[in-house]
Amino acid sequence: MAVSTNTILICAGGACISAGEKSVKQVLEEKLREYALDGVVRVVETGCMGACDLGPIVAVFPEGVYYQKVNTENVKKIVEEHILKGRVVEEMLFEGPQGKIAAEVYEEHPFFKKQVKIATRNLGIIDPMNIDEYIARDGYFALTKVLTEMTPEQVIEVVKKSGLRGRGGAGFPTGLKWEFTRKSQSDKKFVVCNADEGDPGAFMDRSILEGDPHTVLEAMTIAGYAIGGQKGYIYVRAEYPLAIERLKNAINQAREYGFLGENILGTGFSFDIEIRIGAGAFVCGEETALINSIEGKRGQPNVKPPYPAQKGLWGYPTLINNVETFANIPPIIIKGADWFASIGTETSKGTKVFALAGKVKNTGLVEVPMGITLRELIYDIGGGVPNNKKLKAVQTGGPSGGCIPAEYLDTPVDYESLKELGAIMGSGGMIVMDEDTCMVDVAKFFLQFTVDESCGKCTPCREGTRKMLEILEKITRGEGEEEDLEKLEELGKIIIDSSLCGLGQTAPNPVLSTLKYFRDEYEAHVKEKRCPAKVCKDLIRYVIDSEKCVGCTACARVCPVGAISGEVRKAHDIDPEICTRCGSCIEVCRFGAISKVSP
Amino acid sequence: MPKVKSLEDLMKIKEQALKDLKMRGSQKRGKIVVAMGTCGIAAGAKETLKAIVEALNKNNITDVAVIQSGCMGLCEVEPTVEVRMEDQNPVVYGHVTPEQAERIVKQHVIEGKIVSDLVVRKGEV
Amino acid sequence: MEKSVCKEHEKLYRELDEFIQEVEGDSSALIEVLHKAQQIFGHLPIEVQEHIAEKLNIPVSKVFGVVTFYSLFTMKPRGKYQIKICLGTACYVKGADKLMDRFKEELEIEEGEVTKDGLFSLHAVRCLGACSMAPVVMIGESDFYGRVTPDEVPKIIRNYKNRGGK
Numbered sequence: 001m002a003v004s005t006n007t008i009l010i011c012a013g014g015a016c017i018s019a020g021e022k023s024v025k026q027v028l029e030e031k032l033r034e035y036a037l038d039g040v041v042r043v044v045e046t047g048c049m050g051a052c053d054l055g056p057i058v059a060v061f062p063e064g065v066y067y068q069k070v071n072t073e074n075v076k077k078i079v080e081e082h083i084l085k086g087r088v089v090e091e092m093l094f095e096g097p098q099g100k101i102a103a104e105v106y107e108e109h110p111f112f113k114k115q116v117k118i119a120t121r122n123l124g125i126i127d128p129m130n131i132d133e134y135i136a137r138d139g140y141f142a143l144t145k146v147l148t149e150m151t152p153e154q155v156i157e158v159v160k161k162s163g164l165r166g167r168g169g170a171g172f173p174t175g176l177k178w179e180f181t182r183k184s185q186s187d188k189k190f191v192v193c194n195a196d197e198g199d200p201g202a203f204m205d206r207s208i209l210e211g212d213p214h215t216v217l218e219a220m221t222i223a224g225y226a227i228g229g230q231k232g233y234i235y236v237r238a239e240y241p242l243a244i245e246r247l248k249n250a251i252n253q254a255r256e257y258g259f260l261g262e263n264i265l266g267t268g269f270s271f272d273i274e275i276r277i278g279a280g281a282f283v284c285g286e287e288t289a290l291i292n293s294i295e296g297k298r299g300q301p302n303v304k305p306p307y308p309a310q311k312g313l314w315g316y317p318t319l320i321n322n323v324e325t326f327a328n329i330p331p332i333i334i335k336g337a338d339w340f341a342s343i344g345t346e347t348s349k350g351t352k353v354f355a356l357a358g359k360v361k362n363t364g365l366v367e368v369p370m371g372i373t374l375r376e377l378i379y380d381i382g383g384g385v386p387n388n389k390k391l392k393a394v395q396t397g398g399p400s401g402g403c404i405p406a407e408y409l410d411t412p413v414d415y416e417s418l419k420e421l422g423a424i425m426g427s428g429g430m431i432v433m434d435e436d437t438c439m440v441d442v443a444k445f446f447l448q449f450t451v452d453e454s455c456g457k458c459t460p461c462r463e464g465t466r467k468m469l470e471i472l473e474k475i476t477r478g479e480g481e482e483e484d485l486e487k488l489e490e491l492g493k494i495i496i497d498s499s500l501c502g503l504g505q506t507a508p509n510p511v512l513s514t515l516k517y518f519r520d521e522y523e524a525h526v527k528e529k530r531c532p533a534k535v536c537k538d539l540i541r542y543v544i545d546s547e548k549c550v551g552c553t554a555c556a557r558v559c560p561v562g563a564i565s566g567e568v569r570k571a572h573d574i575d576p577e578i579c580t581r582c583g584s585c586i587e588v589c590r591f592g593a594i595s596k597v598s599p
Numbered sequence: 600m601p602k603v604k605s606l607e608d609l610m611k612i613k614e615q616a617l618k619d620l621k622m623r624g625s626q627k628r629g630k631i632v633v634a635m636g637t638c639g640i641a642a643g644a645k646e647t648l649k650a651i652v653e654a655l656n657k658n659n660i661t662d663v664a665v666i667q668s669g670c671m672g673l674c675e676v677e678p679t680v681e682v683r684m685e686d687q688n689p690v691v692y693g694h695v696t697p698e699q700a701e702r703i704v705k706q707h708v709i710e711g712k713i714v715s716d717l718v719v720r721k722g723e724v
Numbered sequence: 725m726e727k728s729v730c731k732e733h734e735k736l737y738r739e740l741d742e743f744i745q746e747v748e749g750d751s752s753a754l755i756e757v758l759h760k761a762q763q764i765f766g767h768l769p770i771e772v773q774e775h776i777a778e779k780l781n782i783p784v785s786k787v788f789g790v791v792t793f794y795s796l797f798t799m800k801p802r803g804k805y806q807i808k809i810c811l812g813t814a815c816y817v818k819g820a821d822k823l824m825d826r827f828k829e830e831l832e833i834e835e836g837e838v839t840k841d842g843l844f845s846l847h848a849v850r851c852l853g854a855c856s857m858a859p860v861v862m863i864g865e866s867d868f869y870g871r872v873t874p875d876e877v878p879k880i881i882r883n884y885k886n887r888g889g890k
Contacts, residue, residue, distance in 0.1 A: 007716035009715060009716060042716075044716065059715065059716075061714075061715065061716035111672075111673050111675075112673075112720055115672075120672065122669075123669045123670055123671055123672060124632075124634050124668050124669055124670060124671020124672065124679070124681075125668065125671070126668065126669075127632075127666050127667060127668055128667075128668065128669050129667070130666075132612060132615070132616035132619065133616060133619075135609065135612050135613050135616050136613055136616035136617045136619075138613070140603075140609060141606075141609060141613075144605075144606050144609055148605075148606065203637075203638075206636075206637060207636055207638075207669060207670045207672070210636045210637065210669045210670065211636060211668065211669015211670055211671075212669060240637070242636070242637055242640070256602075257602060257603050258602030258603050258604070259603065265603060265604060265605065266604045266605070361675065362673065362675045363674050363675050364672045364673045364674040364675055365670065365672035365674065366672060367672075
């Protein structure tokens with residue numbers, strides 16, 4: 001990351017723009033480029049600084065010097081004198097009260113607009129190690145309300161009416177799940193929180209556990225009361241050590257306050273929670289596999305039915321929800337089902353947390369109402385694709401999901417629309433891909449993942465995905481044949497129809513969706529032996545432009561296999577036979593003389 | 600801690616906690632909250648936290664508490680730090696390196712001036 | 725020498741037994757026990773598995789089945805500092821494979837191997853959930869490095885070399 005030594009703020013309030021701010025900014029940036037300062041000095045447009053009659057105003061930080069009435073002429077002085085030589089330009093100094101400006105210059109980051117925070121309402125606001133701060137934000141009030149004022153049936157009715165659906169992937173109505181488990185007759189019942197967030201690219205559950213662990217404990221206890229359970233387990237990935245530590249602390253505090261344990265709030269209801277740690281198996285995110293893993297066995301799935309609601313942990317009825325689903329429960333109880341159902345779309349109520357990652361400016365965690373478009377998510381909140389690259393596709397739902405091409409950016413995000421496009425909501429990982437991403441390579445990446453993580457119990461998933469991967473590898477090596485594409489589609493459909501659990505039933509999605517929308521890229525690999533995104537190593541070559549190369553020898557020195565030859569101050573050459581396509585030479589070339597080509 | 604037995608008990612805790620959150624009636628004049636989720640730590644939040652504590656010690660400031668919190672979502676600008684001073688709107692700063700942390704202590708905590716170029720958001724959520 | 729090794733081992737087994745007592749010999753806590761054992765011994769050789777099977781009163785085959793099923797359990801020794809390179813989607817898209825290559829080059833080992841001095845081992849791991857900081861490297865259990873470039877790799881390695889075996 002570039003380290004900026006100075007930051008220059010330019011007021012972009014209405015008055016200043018009309019006073020000529022746009023061109024001032026342009027001249028400023030040109031000047032900075034001229035002195036090669038554009039990498040180290042950050043130019044930021046801010047909201048109105050509130051001193052419009054003296055505008056446009058420019059402020060230089062870290063010194064905190066304000067200049068007034070800046071125009072296209074005198075802005076050069078700021079660069080040449082202040083930035084370059086460190087001398088304040090006295091005659092331009094701002095004459096108004098500075099303190100007033102300092103408090104007003106910034107504008108809220110666009111990242112926070114359009115977000116509606118329900119599941120992540122406390123993240124970054126409370127101290128996750130302090131139960132009192134959770135209580136200050138209405139924590140454990142939902143539990144108190146449930147235990148003192150509501151019957152279990154009423155609780156289930158509220159959850160059903162809210163329209164909340166499972167946030168872990170499949171989107172099953174949460175209230176129904178609770179009702180089924182309640183109706184199963186048994187003297188023992190369990191509540192399980194699925195915190196085995198395995199989808200690469202999804203990290204909302206980790207953030208909730210790390211930033212607001214009590215909300216999960218409170219919701220699980222409410223669920224325990226509703227279904228008639230006595231004990232809860234949180235199954236967390238071992239890859240999340242910080243989450244585990246904070247959960248343990250939260251459980252201890254909740255026991256101390258009497259929100260867990262015997263006779264909670266003096267109502268006679270008893271419930272306790274234990275943590276179980278995973279050991280690195282993606283398939284354990286599947287409910288029946290997860291149950292086996294909690295029992296201390298190999299985490300392999302079982303045939304459904306019976307569903308966990310009938311026969312789960314040690315054969316007893318078990319309710320399984322994921323972290324984000326649980327985090328929605330306390331606000332629903334406090335604010336009511338109608339409030340929650342008023343947010344979102346007809347079939348998808350409430351909000352969804354997405355993890356924005358990949359080629360997008362503002363990576364991070366966002367919570368938005370269901371029904372927001374992908375475009376709003378990626379451009380208005382995410383800030384778009386960096387480095388002026390073009391957006392190519394959005395991958396949702398991890399290894400079970402699919403790639404949505406740029407032309408569908410105006411699709412509203414809800415369970416049904418995404419499914420129609422061949423992707424899924426999944427757990428909410430959203431990875432943005434630009435023109436430098438090869439879709440065949442991406443499909444191969446996900447399939448590699450499922451092949452590694454297939455538990456091996458059923459043949460279609462164990463053998464079928466491996467065969468699909470072999471075909472993809474063949475294609476990226478440039479050895480693909482035209483019938484391979486049909487074979488991929490056929491195999492994919494069979495695996496979907498015949499696999500035992502969700503892992504296999506969704507594993508072909510990344511391949512099928514890219515085949516559907518980016519068939520031309522597959523065909524380029526197969527027919528022309530060409531990788532349009534210039535990613536697949538066997539289909540590209542590195543070449544040196546003899547016009548641009550000055551013969552500095554930097555590339556020859558960095559090449560690990562000695563594939564680059566040439567005399568000092570004369571154009572160099574790369575031997576494609578020796579070159580391993582590691583890309584080190586491109587990184588060191590300061591003249592932009594080396595590029596990748598695919599025939 | 601006696602166990603919570605009723606809504607009244609819970610209300611009492613909430614009121615006290617709200618006071619503590621807003622720092623009224625306590626000895627503290629303010630607090631600095633460092634986002635310490637995995638993403639924050641990966642971006643160097645541990646060093647930032649250390650720098651803040653050192654800067655406070657160096658300037659003999661004892662009435663400002665330093666606490667940790669979870670990830671507020673805008674990972675792009677991690678490490679993030681929130682400064683809450685008595686009777687002022689809280690301010691969230693982004694890209695807070697140890698050097699910037701020292702600046703924030705000096706400028707915001709001591710001199711009471713907001714460090715404008717690092718501000719990510721202002722006000723209660 | 726021989727004797728002290730045995731004594732050292734005895735101490736480790738005692739620590740493990742104490743943990744098994746804590747979980748009251750509950751066989752459903754097998755995965756927890758294995759985590760603890762791996763933390764104590766560094767890896768899970770067959771003798772340790774036999775010991776656990778006996779204490780929890782379950783067949784060794786069951787223990788072995790669980791150890792080999794989960795990717796975090798290993799029967800081979802690992803380095804003092806385990807370098808875990810996240811190969812999740814976001815990290816992959818941001819060039820984690822290049823990081824892996826650089827680590828291999830600098831440490832002169834392949835993925836899954838241990839350096840001769842026993843200090844480092846190299847592992848590709850599943851999404852660490854810090855995608856916004858991609859690419860991410862985790863060393864040990866709590867040291868996270870975000871937005872790592874291949875050029876930073878030698879510096880990271882040096883940091884730990886300086887700490888040595890401590």
